[in-house]
Structure formats: structure tokens, C-alpha cells
Amino acid sequence: METGSAIEKVAEDTIQNVLQDEIQATAEKYIKDLTEITGVVVRNGKLYHLQKEVNAISLMAALDSFLKFLEKYNSVILVGHNIKTCYEWGSYGEHRYCFSSRLNEWEGAKNACNMMNAYLVEIESREEHDWIKSKEGSSRQWIGLTDETSEGKFYWEHSRSAPNFTFWASGEPFEGETDNCGVIKRSTDRWFILSCTKTYSFICEG
Numbered sequence: 001m002e003t004g005s006a007i008e009k010v011a012e013d014t015i016q017n018v019l020q021d022e023i024q025a026t027a028e029k030y031i032k033d034l035t036e037i038t039g040v041v042v043r044n045g046k047l048y049h050l051q052k053e054v055n056a057i058s059l060m061a062a063l064d065s066f067l068k069f070l071e072k073y074n075s076v077i078l079v080g081h082n083i084k085t086c087y088e089w090g091s092y093g094e095h096r097y098c099f100s101s102r103l104n105e106w107e108g109a110k111n112a113c114n115m116m117n118a119y120l121v122e123i124e125s126r127e128e129h130d131w132i133k134s135k136e137g138s139s140r141q142w143i144g145l146t147d148e149t150s151e152g153k154f155y156w157e158h159s160r161s162a163p164n165f166t167f168w169a170s171g172e173p174f175e176g177e178t179d180n181c182g183v184i185k186r187s188t189d190r191w192f193i194l195s196c197t198k199t200y201s202f203i204c205e206g
Contacts, residue, residue: 089206092131097121098204099137106181109142109202110157118206119158120144123184125165132203133189142202145182145191151175154182154193167191 089096096118104112106120113119122144123129144157152175155162169190181196184203 090135092128096206097132097135098206099135099141100202100204101138103199103201104142105199106142106146106196109200110144113202113204113206116204116206118204121203121205122156122158122163123165123167124163126167129165129167129189132184137186137203138201139186140183140192140200141186142200143182143184143191144205145193146180146196147173147175147193148180148196151177151180 089098091097098113098116098118100109100112102112110120120143121132123132145154145163146157147154152173153162154173167190169185169188169192172191173193176193176195178195178197179193181194183192183194183200184190185192
């Protein structure tokens with residue numbers, strides 16, 4: 001397990017360094033192009049405007065191109081990060097599952113799953129719950145249960161349906177104003193409702 005984590009860390013650092021170098025090189029190219037178009041020069045992080053006619057069409061084209069570049073590489077970094085997190089998927093029935101070790105808020109965990117064409121797990125039966133319980137995982141993991149848009153009425157975020165199976169801990173679901181997101185706690189394998197801004201690992205299903 002430690003060897004796998006070390007390999008993942010090296011791979012992540014390598015990818016991040018390559019991407020950062022390419023982004024920096026491309027950014028410098030676009031700054032140079034913008035300088036020629038607008039007469040703007042950059043010194044010590046400050047912009048200085050020269051007396052030069054601005055070609056508005058060329059400027060907008062250059063800016064649009066640069067924004068598309070940043071959008072592309074932002075997606076690459078996010079997708080690459082999450083694919084490494086969920087390199088190995090387990091299968092149960094017709095679905096695949098990833099037990100991510102990355103820490104994230106509930107919304108961030110949901111987005112990470114979405115980036116891989118998956119969603120926060122929706123546990124629909126005792127058999128599925130027991131299969132998940134049999135897998136290794138962090139002490140607390142986000143699941144797709146929430147009542148964010150309907151206080152006190154919990155539903156699966158992806159399917160927007162009420163759960164037909166639950167495995168609540170004693171006293172749950174706790175209906176606090178800031179406690180709106182579902183967690184499975186490994187020590188008991190029961191479900192809890194906690195603040196969505198806490199950071200836990202998560203389970204994706206796809």
C-alpha cells in the first residue's frame with residue numbers, strides 16, 4: 001500500500017511539473033503576443049501601457065485563445081488528478097465503484113466523481129451495503145445522500161430519488177441546519193449526516 005502511494009505521488013508530481021512548465025511557456029507566448037497587439041509590457045508583475053494603437057479584433061482573438069488554453073489545461077489537471085485517485089475500480093452487479101483516498105468537501109467529492117462520468121455512491125440494498133463494507137476505505141467517506149434542497153427530506157443527489165434502503169446510526173438523520181450530507185462511518189458502517197464542508201474521502205459509482 002505504501003509503495004502504491006509513493007508511486008502515485010511521484011506520478012502526480014511529474015504530471016503537475018510538466019503541465020506547469022507547458023502552461024508557463026504558453027502563457028509567456030500569449031503575453032508576448034498581447035504586448036505586440038496592445039503595447040502593454042509587464043515589469044515586476046505590473047502592466048505598463050505604451051502609446052500604441054490597439055487592434056481590438058486581434059486583442060479579443062488572442063484573449064479568447066488564451067482562455068481556451070487555460071480551460072483545456074484546467075480540465076486536464078482535474079481529470080488527471082481524479083483518474084489517478086480512482087485508478088482501480090471494483091465492480092458489483094452492473095456498477096463500478098471507486099474508493100477514493102482523497103479528502104474533499106461533499107460538493108468537491110461530487111464534482112470529482114462527475115469528472116469521471118460517475119457520481120457519489122447511491123446504496124440501494126443491504127447486499128450492496130455489505131459489499132461496500134467489505135472493501136478497504138477511510139474511516140469516513142462521503143456518499144450521495146443529502147437534504148440540501150429539501151431540509152429533512154433526504155434523497156440521492158444523482159438520481160434525485162428518496163432512498164429505499166437506509167442504514168442510519170442511532171439518532172440519525174440529525175436535522176441540523178448545517179448538517180446536510182451523508183457519510184458512511186467505517187467503525188460502525190452506519191450512515192451519519194454531517195456538515196457538507198467537512199473534508200472526507202469518498203466513494204464514486206458509475
